Amino acid sequence: MILPVWNESQKRSALILFGIASAGAGISIAIGEIGARFSKIWACLSSFALKNSIPTALLTPLSMIIQCSILIGFISVSVMFMVWWERKVSAHMQNRLGPMFTGGWHGWAQTIADAIKLLLKEDIIPAEANPWVHRLAPIVAFVPAFLCYAALPFGEGLISADLDIGILYIFAISGLSVLGIVMAGWGSGNKYSLLGGLRAAAQSVSYEIPRVLSVVPILMMVGSLKLTSIANVQTGFWQIAGIPVLPKWFIFYPIVGQIAFLIFLISSVAETNRTPFDIAEAESELVAGFHTEYSGMKFSFFFLAEYAYVFLSSGLTTVLFLGGGSGPILPSWSWFLLKSFAVVFLFLWFRWTFPRLRVDRLMEFTWKFLLPWSFVNILITGFILLF
Amino acid sequence: MISNDFSYLKDYGQIGVFLLFGLFFASFSLFLAWLLRTRNNDPLFPTTYECGSEPIGSSFVQMNVRFYLFALLFVIFDVETLFIYPWAVAYKSLGIIGFFEMVIFIAILFIGLIYAWRKSALKWEQ
Secondary structure, three states: OOOOOOOOOHHHHHHHHHHHHHHHHHHHHHHHHHHHOOHHHHHHHHHHHHOOOHHHHHHHHHHHHHHHHHHHHHHHHHHHHHHHHHHHHHHHHOOOOOOOOOOOOOOOOOHHHHHHHHHHHHOOOOOOOHHHHHHHHHHHHHHHHHHHHOOOOOOOOOOOOOOOHHHHHHHHHHHOOHHHHHHHHHHOOOHHHHHHHHHHHHHHHHHHHHHHOHHHHHHHHHOOOOHHHHHOHHHHHHEOOOOEEOOHHHOOOHHHHHHHHHHHHHHHHHOOOOOOHHHOOOHHHHHOOHHHHOOHHHHHHHHHHHHHHHHHHHHHHHHHOOEEEEOOOHHHHHHHHEEEEEHHHHHHHHHOOOOOOOHHHHHHHHHHHHHHHHHHHHHHHHHHHHH | OOOOOOOOHHHHHHHHHHHHHHHHHHHHHHHHHHHOOOOOOOOOOOOOOOOOOOOOOOOOOOOOOOOHHHHHHHHHHHHHHHHHHHHHHHHHHHHHHHHHHHHHHHHHHHHHHHHHHHOOOHHHOO
């Protein structure tokens, strides 16, 4: 009988991997099932309203508010999960254990405890700060992140506002968050904040352009800006002699798909100011960058916005390149979440793999490398589509 | 041809509700934190943080002019990407003429980029 003999640490690692997987699955089942049954629940509710002659004009705002609540719940839970996950992943990549005590099982309640702690922390507004800019900045940074989720398709029928210009809307709104970061940097009255805010702004706007241009090949092939139709195009398989070889995802399009995916992924990481592109909050030179002077709930809103953008970028990558919710057997929302969290894992992995870029190299990388290549990619796609 | 179908406006209404809800959520959480948080009147707390030592000079230090140059470049290229988007959506119906038009457009953009490059506007240090 050949069975692997596992030692203690291997057993532990296997258990932890299993734990992470089951925790993720549990959270997604809870949220996805509520969302997927939303239309049924809604149909029951509206027929009930018709029977009891409640005006339907009241129901539409109610439906909108329920959708908002589901999404804000999803953002909070997924951010809490991602923070814990990031701590666990970084710990294991460094041969540590990470949070182990809070909540009993592998410190699963650590982020919840942190959130309560942040709620109770005192609020400091520096004497030199511009108080109202300082107060408003976290709101300005967070609200666009939440707005973007309105147009993100979480699977078949799981989209709040299926805009005809979905992808353009998400790019435009997510660009607004830079304003919050600049406000935080300017309003704090701190040298580190000011420099961090400006660096973050310069970096975000520079990486915005290759990010927006890298999507153009997909738009040329699909002929639509609607995210649901972009996701729907990618169902099915490419076949060689009748045998399905690869799913019809854009990442598998020869040459064009891979270049676009790489540019989009790199600039997404840079957009969210994460390592290796985190010079905006480089601890060793700028303390914490634009949120140096923030504490308590205001700080946690910057944190929430950052992680919300991490998931948003992963979700967009899934919809644009990895076929959205297409997949066998499992319902579409679970495929979407699986693929998105796989991309989130890439984000976490990058953090412990690449060293931080210097500011001049960072800027040269986007303007002299990513931007020309995204132009070339558009031309290649145009050329391929002609024939 | 002007379409009389305005049902798409419902989606924008939805986004308006999202905006209100997001603002409400953020301000309510901050209000909750205001109710619950501890308070401390230590005179040292509102001083500017500079790694523990006394802050030196004004906080509004002189900034590198590069930030403005990159912001300007961003505005130029971002407007041009806006022109590329409708072209990309209509590409399949434009055919070969559309392709060459875009080649010319991108070539002009590229010349602009090379100009900025040659003028060392893309260089962080002189």
